[in-house]
Amino acid sequence: MSNHQYVVIVGCGQTGSRLANRLSVMGHSVVVIDQRRDAFAALGAEFSGFCLEGDGTDKACLDQAKISQADLVVAVTREDTVNMMVAQVTRHLWHIPRVVARVFHPALAAFCRKLGLETICPADTAADAVLRLAGLDGGPAGVGDGR
Amino acid sequence: MNILITGGGKPLQFLCRRFLAKSCRVTIVDQDPEECGRLSRQLRATVVLGDGTNPLILDEAGVREADVVLAATPHDADNLIICQLATRCFSVPHVVAVVNDPENETTFRDLGVNAFSATRVIAGLIEQRTAFQEITNLIPLGEGRVIVTELRLRDDMPAVYRSLSELDLPPDVLVACLVREGRAMIPRGGTELLPGDQVMVISLPENHGPALRAITGERNEWDRA
Structure with missing residues (x-):
């Protein structure tokens, strides 16, 4: 992402705020949406984007975030289903070119990928990282998701 | 007819009674232990304590045998995912969401999920009935x-x-x-x-x-x- 990007981040928790700070420092335009106003306290002084208090699944809220202009939407609220809904709405109804959903539950994450959405599952990511560190990478993915 | 319902609450209880009276087999999945206790005492339904958005819980609740899945939790995002799981992972023939926010009715339909808003239906009925x-x-x-x-x-x-x-x-x-x-x-x-x-x-x-x-x-x- 060397060129300038317009990024909408839904959820200003640990991941959302860190991502917002870093994108902002890189010079990208960032809008962060969260239902709780105090969540924005996690944004650092280096953050120069916009904060929007609201529900990321709500059409009016997405409109206000000028979602139609977004190059990238990242759904990282604490609720898996909210992230999956935001991702589907922005990908399929607003036709945003890149949409990423974080899904904690591995079985749901597998389903999210099946829906054709770019999915990050922290448990899978961590397991992959451990295997890589141990020099055991290349093992089958999705085995530990209980299916 | 096997009906699987996710969500609890009074209106749902009455709905279940109706289904049971028509000799449907009803399974209810709800996250709240107290509500599950209440439901299992008051209804001849199978009650499963758990998160309906978890595919493993749905499977355990017998979603594969369901003819109908009704997603009626208080969270619309949950209802969307439950319906999509039921359709795409478990091939349930009839899947319906009861949405809380009336605006989500069209959003769900655009995403291929059958949905209706109780609020909109009731408002419409009141308008039509009181108009004349x-x-x-x-x-x-x-x-x-x-x-x-x-x-x-x-x-x-x-x-x-x-x-x-x-x-x-x-x-x-x-x-x-x-x-x-x-x-x-x-x-x-x-x-x-x-x-x-x-x-x-x-x-x-x-x-x-x-x-x-x-x-x-x-x-x-x-x-x-």
């Missing part, structure tokens, strides 16, 4: 795309002592049946309407108001608002 005094019954069919209205004719209405063909009815409206002195009849163009007749009118929602206005002469309070 003489309506005795009103049934939306085909997900509200067709409305059957039953009303009783008074002698001060413009439609009485006139034949059906003389009525100034808008298009897509049918006076399908009338009950006169306890006898049902299918009217024809030449049938004269009389005071006391109970008429069954079938209409599209957009012509519901104009049709009733043409028959009763009443003005719809809601149209003016």
Whole structure:
């Protein structure tokens, strides 16, 4: 992402705020949406984007975030289903070119990928990282998701 | 018929009773232990304590055998994912979401999930029922795309002592049946309407108001608002 990007981040928790700070420092335009106003306290002084208090699944809220202009939407609220809904709405109804959903539950994450959405599952990511560190990478993915 | 419902609460309890009375097998999945206890004491339903958005819980609750899945939790995002899981992972033939935010009705449909908003249905019924005094019954069919209205004719209405063909009815409206002195009849163009007749009118929602206005002469309070 060397060129300038317009990024909408839904959820200003640990991941959302860190991502917002870093994108902002890189010079990208960032809008962060969260239902709780105090969540924005996690944004650092280096953050120069916009904060929007609201529900990321709500059409009016997405409109206000000028979602139609977004190059990238990242759904990282604490609720898996909210992230999956935001991702589907922005990908399929607003036709945003890149949409990423974080899904904690591995079985749901597998389903999210099946829906054709770019999915990050922290448990899978961590397991992959451990295997890589141990020099055991290349093992089958999705085995530990209980299916 | 096997019905799997996610969510709890009073309205759902009444809904379950109805399904059970029609000898459906009902399974309820709810996250709240207290609500699950209540439901299992009061209903002849299988109650599963767990998160309905978890595919493993759905599987355990027997979703593969379900003919119908009804997602009616208080969280619309959960309802969306439950419906999608039921359809795509478990091949459930009939899947419906009850959305909390009426705006999500179209969002869900655009994403391929059958949804209706109880709020919108109730608001619509109240509007239609209170708009005209003489309506005795009103049934939306085909997900509200067709409305059957039953009303009783008074002698001060413009439609009485006139034949059906003389009525100034808008298009897509049918006076399908009338009950006169306890006898049902299918009217024809030449049938004269009389005071006391109970008429069954079938209409599209957009012509519901104009049709009733043409028959009763009443003005719809809601149209003016």
